[in-house]
Amino acid sequence: GAGVSQSPRYKVAKRGQDVALRCDPISGHVSLFWYQQALGQGPEFLTYFQNEAQLDKSGLPSDRFFAERPEGSVSTLKIQRTQQEDSAVYLCASSLFMDQQFFGPGTRLTVL
Amino acid sequence: GNSVTQMEGPVTLSEEAFLTINCTYTATGYPSLFWYVQYPGEGLQLLLKATKADDKGSNKGFEATYRKETTSFHLEKGSVQVSDSAVYFCALNNAGNMLTFGGGTRLMVKP
Numbered sequence: 261g262a263g264v265s266q267s268p269r270y271k272v273a274k275r276g277q278d279v280a281l282r283c284d285p286i287s288g289h290v291s292l293f294w295y296q297q298a299l300g301q302g303p304e305f306l307t308y309f310q311n312e313a314q315l316d317k318s319g320l321p322s323d324r325f326f327a328e329r330p331e332g333s334v335s336t337l338k339i340q341r342t343q344q345e346d347s348a349v350y351l352c353a354s355s356l357f358m359d360q361q362f363f364g365p366g367t368r369l370t371v372l
Numbered sequence: 373g374n375s376v377t378q379m380e381g382p383v384t385l386s387e388e389a390f391l392t393i394n395c396t397y398t399a400t401g402y403p404s405l406f407w408y409v410q411y412p413g414e415g416l417q418l419l420l421k422a423t424k425a426d427d428k429g430s431n432k433g434f435e436a437t438y439r440k441e442t443t444s445f446h447l448e449k450g451s452v453q454v455s456d457s458a459v460y461f462c463a464l465n466n467a468g469n470m471l472t473f474g475g476g477t478r479l480m481v482k483p
Binding site: 263291293295301319351358361362365 | 475
């Protein structure tokens with residue numbers, strides 16, 4: 261079956277632009293996670309959904325970051341007024357409930 | 373809070389050499405421990421896991437034992453192959469939902 265997919269795979273934005281990153285989880289997976297991976301570092305947690313409910317957003321670095329999952333399936337991570345420090349790979353993961361997380365290939369965001 | 377520390381790379385080995393990548397953690401309670409692998413151009417994949425003290429996770433010839441007394445989960449393989457070249461991440465999940473990752477260790481295996 262299909263794994264977690266993310267789009268776009270690469271995104272270049274000018275500083276100040278808004279971007280939207282999409283995650284399609286494995287069908288039927290209840291839990292969905294977003295992580296941010298800076299170059300040469302490990303992923304860091306951003307936010308977590310259980311179905312459509314955002315249960316934890318403690319990792320979002322600022323109020324410019326916003327995530328949603330309105331129908332409990334596809335999720336979008338939006339970054340407003342992008343800054344250079346937002347450059348990173350954004351990873352999405354899903355799990356059936358609270359078990360093994362399956363990761364997507366990531367979206368590499370470069371802010372110029 | 374929770375944290376994971378793993379040895380910095382890159383680790384460069386010859387084929388068939390023995391591999392150890394050290395990982396230690398800080399956490400309250402009883403976290404589950406994981407090793408993830410990221411092959412070039414691919415996403416993170418779960419390599420192995422252990423959910424309680426003294427458990428040994430194993431997969432594809434890799435092993436790691438959950439040592440609560442030393443708060444460690446070192447990754448080992450007896451004979452590495454060129455195809456094992458990748459970045460390896462140690463991680464924990466402590467009664468929550470998110471994973472806490474170490475910084476990653478790049479392994480390069482030369483023929």
